[in-house]
Amino acid sequence: MEKSPFPTEDMALTTILVVSEMSRAKDFYQDVLGAEIYREYGGDSCVIRFLGNWILLVTAGGPTDDKPDTQFVPPLNPENVSHSFTIRVKDCMGCYETLKERGADFLTPPVDWGAEIRAFFRDPDGHLFEISQA
Template sequence: MKQGIQVVGLYVRDQDEALAFYVDKLGFRLHTDVRNGPYRWLTVQHPEQPGFQLGLFKPGPPVHDAASAQALSELVAKGAMPPLVLAVDDCRAAYQRLSARGVEFNQPPVERYGAVDAGFRDPSGNGWKMIEAGPARQPEQAS
């Protein structure tokens, strides 16, 4: 049996705004945009990961009632959701490129823990860490 994760969803306040950010600024590609009444299934893909989709979902009916949708939207806007990680070959170069496209970083590239990372948020408040991994480290051996 073959199985794996195909879609991971993010809650966004405005799907059109999120689509523009992920496609125009981060360089993702539109994968699926289907509507079923008020519900919209919207996914994007990173061009180097064609088997994996990032869902850009708006909290609300038919999945959430109005109170739950409002609470989720407020949590996202506050940055309370766990950050996502974007792996890059060169964090400083990616920072320059994405900054030039209008991505606003809340943390410039910093070297720590054997890697370089930077932080930004999407227009809905979802936090991202952009990480350039350092050389692979082997687990420490017990003595």
Template sequence: MTQGVQVAAVYVRDQDEALAFYVDKLGFLVHTDVRNGDYRWLTVQHPDQPSFQLGLLLPGPPVHDEATAQALHAMVAKGAMPALVLEVDDCRAAYERMRALGVEFTQEPVDRYGTVDAGFRDPSGNGWKMIQTRG
């Protein structure tokens, strides 16, 4: 039996803002963008990983009540959600390119553990680590 993770989600404060960030600044592609009433299922994928999608979801109905949605928004904005990891061939070059596009970095590239890594946030506050592929 084959198993694997197909979609992992991050909570965002605004799906259009998140979509622009992930597509225009990180180079992801839109995979699915459908609506069912007020609910929007929006996923993107990295061009080098076609079998994996990242869901850009709003906390709230139908999954959460309003109080839970507000708490999740606050946690994301404070950077309290787990960090996501983006693997790149050249961390310093990706840092310069993304910084020029307006990405908010929380850590400049640093040499450690035999590689280079940097930290950034999406517009909703979700934390990312960008790690250079070991080579």
């Protein structure tokens, strides 16, 4: 059997985020970040497109035949981060003001580190986002 090439240009990467309340998550991603809702499945999953990327929002769930012993849960403690998203921007302070007006909850105002200006905020379930200006 011949191996299939991997990766190929027709593939796409989707990030799965587990959320506690779908309507609240959809509101945040659509109204605060400006993401596009692409498709919804039965009230417990929603595909969004954001900055050319796919994000699948799902509610919590237990093991399945294809992922035995694996539970999907929203972040238990937002202060412990295992992944985050960085949004590269041209104007960190301007983006900060816009997102703050739309309801983003920032940890601090933007901090200027010399080579970079950045600020962090969370979605309603605690997933961490960063806006960063080089």
